[in-house]
Amino acid sequence: MPAVTFTVLKRDRATGARLGRLKTPHGTVETPVFMPVGTQATVKTMTPEEVAGVGAQIILANTYHLYLRPGAAIIREAGGLHNFMHWEKPILTDSGGFQVFSLADLREISDAGVTFRSHLDGSTHFMGPVESMAVQEALGADIAMAFDECVAYPASREEIEAGVERTSRWAEICLQVHRREDQAVFGIIQGGVIPELRRRSAREITALDFPGYGIGGLSVGEPKELMYSILEDLQGYLPENKPRYLMGVGSPDCLIEGVKRGVDMFDCVLPTRIARNGTVMTTYGKLVVRNADYARDFRPLDPECDCYTCRHYSRAYIRHLLKADEILGLRLTTIHNLYFLLKLMRRIRQAIASNDLEAMAADFYTKYNSGKI
Amino acid sequence: MPAVTFTVLKRDRATGARLGRLKTPHGTVETPVFMPVGTQATVKTMTPEEVAGVGAQIILANTYHLYLRPGAAIIREAGGLHNFMHWEKPILTDSGGFQVFSLADLREISDAGVTFRSHLDGSTHFMGPVESMAVQEALGADIAMAFDECVAYPASREEIEAGVERTSRWAEICLQVHRREDQAVFGIIQGGVIPELRRRSAREITALDFPGYGIGGLSVGEPKELMYSILEDLQGYLPENKPRYLMGVGSPDCLIEGVKRGVDMFDCVLPTRIARNGTVMTTYGKLVVRNADYARDFRPLDPECDCYTCRHYSRAYIRHLLKADEILGLRLTTIHNLYFLLKLMRRIRQAIASNDLEAMAADFYTKYNSGKI
Ligand SMILES: [Zn+2]
Ligand SMILES: [Zn+2]
Numbered sequence: 001m002p003a004v005t006f007t008v009l010k011r012d013r014a015t016g017a018r019l020g021r022l023k024t025p026h027g028t029v030e031t032p033v034f035m036p037v038g039t040q041a042t043v044k045t046m047t048p049e050e051v052a053g054v055g056a057q058i059i060l061a062n063t064y065h066l067y068l069r070p071g072a073a074i075i076r077e078a079g080g081l082h083n084f085m086h087w088e089k090p091i092l093t094d095s096g097g098f099q100v101f102s103l104a105d106l107r108e109i110s111d112a113g114v115t116f117r118s119h120l121d122g123s124t125h126f127m128g129p130v131e132s133m134a135v136q137e138a139l140g141a142d143i144a145m146a147f148d149e150c151v152a153y154p155a156s157r158e159e160i161e162a163g164v165e166r167t168s169r170w171a172e173i174c175l176q177v178h179r180r181e182d183q184a185v186f187g188i189i190q191g192g193v194i195p196e197l198r199r200r201s202a203r204e205i206t207a208l209d210f211p212g213y214g215i216g217g218l219s220v221g222e223p224k225e226l227m228y229s230i231l232e233d234l235q236g237y238l239p240e241n242k243p244r245y246l247m248g249v250g251s252p253d254c255l256i257e258g259v260k261r262g263v264d265m266f267d268c269v270l271p272t273r274i275a276r277n278g279t280v281m282t283t284y285g286k287l288v289v290r291n292a293d294y295a296r297d298f299r300p301l302d303p304e305c306d307c308y309t310c311r312h313y314s315r316a317y318i319r320h321l322l323k324a325d326e327i328l329g330l331r332l333t334t335i336h337n338l339y340f341l342l343k344l345m346r347r348i349r350q351a352i353a354s355n356d357l358e359a360m361a362a363d364f365y366t367k368y369n370s371g372k373i
Numbered sequence: 374m375p376a377v378t379f380t381v382l383k384r385d386r387a388t389g390a391r392l393g394r395l396k397t398p399h400g401t402v403e404t405p406v407f408m409p410v411g412t413q414a415t416v417k418t419m420t421p422e423e424v425a426g427v428g429a430q431i432i433l434a435n436t437y438h439l440y441l442r443p444g445a446a447i448i449r450e451a452g453g454l455h456n457f458m459h460w461e462k463p464i465l466t467d468s469g470g471f472q473v474f475s476l477a478d479l480r481e482i483s484d485a486g487v488t489f490r491s492h493l494d495g496s497t498h499f500m501g502p503v504e505s506m507a508v509q510e511a512l513g514a515d516i517a518m519a520f521d522e523c524v525a526y527p528a529s530r531e532e533i534e535a536g537v538e539r540t541s542r543w544a545e546i547c548l549q550v551h552r553r554e555d556q557a558v559f560g561i562i563q564g565g566v567i568p569e570l571r572r573r574s575a576r577e578i579t580a581l582d583f584p585g586y587g588i589g590g591l592s593v594g595e596p597k598e599l600m601y602s603i604l605e606d607l608q609g610y611l612p613e614n615k616p617r618y619l620m621g622v623g624s625p626d627c628l629i630e631g632v633k634r635g636v637d638m639f640d641c642v643l644p645t646r647i648a649r650n651g652t653v654m655t656t657y658g659k660l661v662v663r664n665a666d667y668a669r670d671f672r673p674l675d676p677e678c679d680c681y682t683c684r685h686y687s688r689a690y691i692r693h694l695l696k697a698d699e700i701l702g703l704r705l706t707t708i709h710n711l712y713f714l715l716k717l718m719r720r721i722r723q724a725i726a727s728n729d730l731e732a733m734a735a736d737f738y739t740k741y742n743s744g745k746i
Contacts, residue, residue, distance in 0.1 A: 317451070320414065
């Protein structure tokens with residue numbers, strides 16, 4: 001019995017978007033799902049109760065960050081990430097690959113992995129598929145990700161192809177060394193924005209029969225249309241009965257368009273990061289609540305929202321908190337943004353259930369792009 | 374009918390410590406009480422629900438800070454501080470005097486008030502008793518404080534005496550100009566550490582018949598024993614049936630010793646400020662949870678504490694959060710410290726009720742000073 005199983009319950013008639021159910025050792029996740037990011041074993045500013053309260057079913061934690069600090073041994077001794085951070089629902093850990101390639105300095109790539117310097121203290125480390133699996137087993141998430149090479153955008157065809165080959169080799173090693181039976185490993189498909197290389201990566205990775213597949217290397221700077229066309233093309237090359245996880249994507253439009261193209265899972269720091277910069281998503285578009293416009297605006301962030309923030313606080317108060325560098329301001333915008341996105345995902349699931357995704361999406365876009373804040 | 378009324382319910386037999394009840398427009402407060410500080414219309418890092426959840430009955434907000442940002446007009450338009458910050462229990466605002474004298478630059482004192490420069494942007498402002506009352510009426514707390522001159526420690530007898538005289542004159546003006554019937558104004562007694570001047574200030578201020586009295590200008594650097602002896606001496610010069618508020622005091626020993634000397638109300642940034650620096654108060658003394666000693670310590674901050682933090686998180690996790698600059702770390706230490714102090718106040722009230730304050734205090738001190746963390 002695999003640690004994680006997935007069932008497609010229904011498809012939206014017009015778009016083919018999938019409604020599904022992902023069973024994990026820490027509970028069941030309804031898909032399509034957005035996973036808030038808890039990089040350092042905390043979804044920034046929030047308690048686990050608040051994260052669950054805004055509707056999160058599963059969160060993502062970052063292997064690279066936790067490996068560097070506090071270190072995998074401490075989290076293992078604490079009884080794993082769930083215990084350490086007091087989060088009882090499912091967790092997915094990324095492989096560390098993306099951060100090693102994007103955050104760390106002085107990378108030297110070999111077929112065994114990557115030598116890099118910590119962005120925290122400059123110390124030298126090595127991580128490859130073997131190390132990534134060991135760290136992720138210590139963290140003990142429900143879902144671990146295979147160690148992959150995420151090539152930057154833009155990149156040459158040769159670079160992308162080398163990334164695809166290395167990602168396939170590493171995927172195989174990950175499966176060979178992984179031991180924990182209460183943890184699933186998902187493979188990752190690379191291939192940049194070259195359909196042929198995407199198909200090759202999909203063919204090679206799915207041949208290894210993982211219980212789920214990440215789609216990596218998108219949302220890294222390429223035009224959205226390009227990302228959408230890659231997703232469309234990929235659909236035919238992924239098994240129907242396995243979850244598809246589009247990594248690092250979290251803007252409302254990309255969530256909707258991703259779901260339309262068969263994606264089941266997403267994660268992104270976007271909602272929490274822009275919240276801390278004083279930008280919130282509302283029914284009628286983005287609102288920069290830090291702006292002076294809102295100094296005397298006593299309406300909630302989003303009059304159509306019923307989150308904790310919108311039920312109790314005004315734009316004027318939240319702006320004051322942000323201007324005064326008060327932590328509560330960051331908490332309130334974060335709560336609202338996550339609630340907003342997770343509610344969008346709920347609407348999406350309901351729309352698929354009632355074969356209504358196109359209409360729901362059209363309605364969302366009309367309001368969101370109206371600018372009538 | 375005054376906005377705020379006070380009743381002494383009982384006195385501890387041995388010490389004379391007072392158990393009381395303070396009725397305000399926003400509810401009843403059991404004394405002795407510690408008031409958490411919400412300087413900028415927020416108790417740093419916490420929601421109002423959390424502040425109430427750790428046991429706070431009343432909070433303090435700072436007139437000086439709110440006058441500068443966001444400004445009294447915005448808070449008035451929001452319907453007052455209670456509405457603005459979503460706190461439904463009682464609020465006390467200080468007069469702004471202490472901050473004008475300690476935080477602002479370029480002070481020029483006249484008999485009408487103080488010209489000062491904002492510590493935020495250097496802009497010039499004037500505040501005296503008239504202005505302080507106007508701002509505090511706009512904020513709309515249950516209790517406003519008279520505008521006083523807080524002389525630094527140490528100061529010459531002449532400086533202290535001038536401060537006492539000015540404080541008396543300003544107290545009279547405050548009473549004359551104050552209009553709100555749903556807000557009480559407390560007088561403030563100054564006089565440094567000179568018993569004779571303290572008595573004079575007490576005589577002059579109590580002659581004005583305020584519904585409560587602040588004891589200002591203590592806990593500003595003088596030895597604790599000196600503060601205790603001033604409090605002892607003052608007891609005979611304050612009316613029995615009015616609350617006594619020792620301003621800016623919040624360490625466990627000063628709370629206990631203050632209560633023994635007849636104090637009913639306290640406020641201090643100490644528990645929340647040291648929390649954000651990674652220091653927590655526990656049954657067995659202070660613990661600097663940031664220290665490397667606690668990296669693998671999976672016990673709660675205080676094994677005898679049942680606060681939210683201690684029920685769910687380890688020292689190792691909290692240390693990780695603080696080292697990684699995660700806001701949740703500041704939230705968890707703040708919750709614990711406030712809970713700890715407010716529970717101490719509850720124990721003190723119970724001890725007075727059962728004529729047991731000396732024994733309770735001895736028990737507290739034995740453990741707190743044992744260093745058996
Ligand atoms: Zn909201
Ligand atoms: Zn505690």
